Amino acid sequence: MLSGLDPSGGAGIQADIQAITSLGAHPLPVLTCLTVQDTRNVYGAEAVNADLIRQQLACLTEDTPIHAIKTGALGNAAVVDALVEFLESHPGIPVITDPVIKAAGGGDLADEELVAAMKEKLFPKAEMITPNGVELALLGGSDDLDQAARNLMEAGCESVLATGGHGTGVHIINTLYNHAPEPMTWEVERIGENEYHGTGCTLAAAIAAGRAMGLSPRAAIAQAQNYVHRALLHALTVGKGQRVPDRGILWER
Template identity: 80%
Template sequence: MSGLDPSGGAGIQADIQAITSLGAHPLPVLTCLTVQDTNNVHGAQAVDPDLIRQQLTCLAGDVPIHAVKTGALGSAAVLDVLVEFLDTLPDVPVIADPVIKAAGGGDLADSQLMEAMKTRLFPKAEMITPNGEELALLGGSDEAATAAENLMATGCESVLATGGHGTGIHIINKLFNHAPDPMEWEVERIGSNEYHGTGCTLAAAIAAGRACGLSPRAAISQAQNYVHRTLLHALTVGKGQKIPDRGILWEH
């Protein structure tokens, strides 16, 4: 479940491409429409929640669901429908990418939706994948460990704090999951530019790995290797940020 980015860089298209590349079959449910290019989000409108409810009910009655990935949700009313649906899938891993702002700074979630994510969605998530800014806003602290602890206190099983929006020659992603120390992955940073859609791509790739039976840690490792490769071949499609090349061949 995610929003439509008409530039093709992030959102539902990123999910479809990443999940397909990693050997799973996506069931894309659109949550919101955006006015967006490779620079920023300029507007958004949520899809009718009742239509989303009908889509989810229809799919669940026909297709086995092995993982759920969420991105931009559009409104708290859409989130309510999602949470009702997740109640029917208690053993299915949920990977929640808590999309609040686009890389260019445009808003994709208001305060009501952010509060609903913390209180209703995160307790049902196996993993949430916030970037640094999202983690600070949602967790109420600029210290990653404290923010992650605050979010896990809501019932979330684990927090993968992603470092793609930082600086330095390496990206360090940290998995907080109630263990004494977080698990870290270090990935080479490709270039000095921001990329459009890396967060969506990473979360979708993790969900694909979980759907295919990988453990959470193995799914993270595979997803990070996949995202790294998409950035090595990043595409310049507009005047703004480059887009991961998710159409690359991936050897499973």
């Protein structure tokens, strides 16, 4: 996976490592950016040099098979270019992209150049993108989330899993848009009234783990939702902000 470092340990690459490991896969972590962050917000970020990321990807692929890729915060457009170059020379790997743009507290994790690079270059190569409602409206150019998802697919996305964790109500509704006649929805019980730090990272990483282990996209989504639900039931109070999913829970496989 390619993700940023959250020094609070609530989101980013640590969330990915914990989720992927808990589900029985082996993570290959490539760090894309360093952040100044806590459980309340993001206050700054600096991208890792894209050439270093190119070298890491080349080194890894010479040594070990890669069965899926999960992306999170990518730092800048140059990092997107490095990843896209790798994907063009290694086609067929399922890519699960969590299009991280803003922290829940409002801090920016992507500028306009990075957003444009993701939309134009990375999304068409991803098997699935997993935006929350705020991200979907911004990326798809419409407050009508159905229309926003259709806009993204018309621009080249294979599928869009619109996550409902930022909404309200008794249930979280996650909706998978692909080129089927109708979208597919899942309802998951909402745990508490507040949002959690790192839930989106955890879900996308868990989907990638399922795909790496041979599950179909829909089966990987179902398993990931169950895993995240259990992690939230045992959420940890780490700091003064949002609670953190307990991704170290035992998972029966």
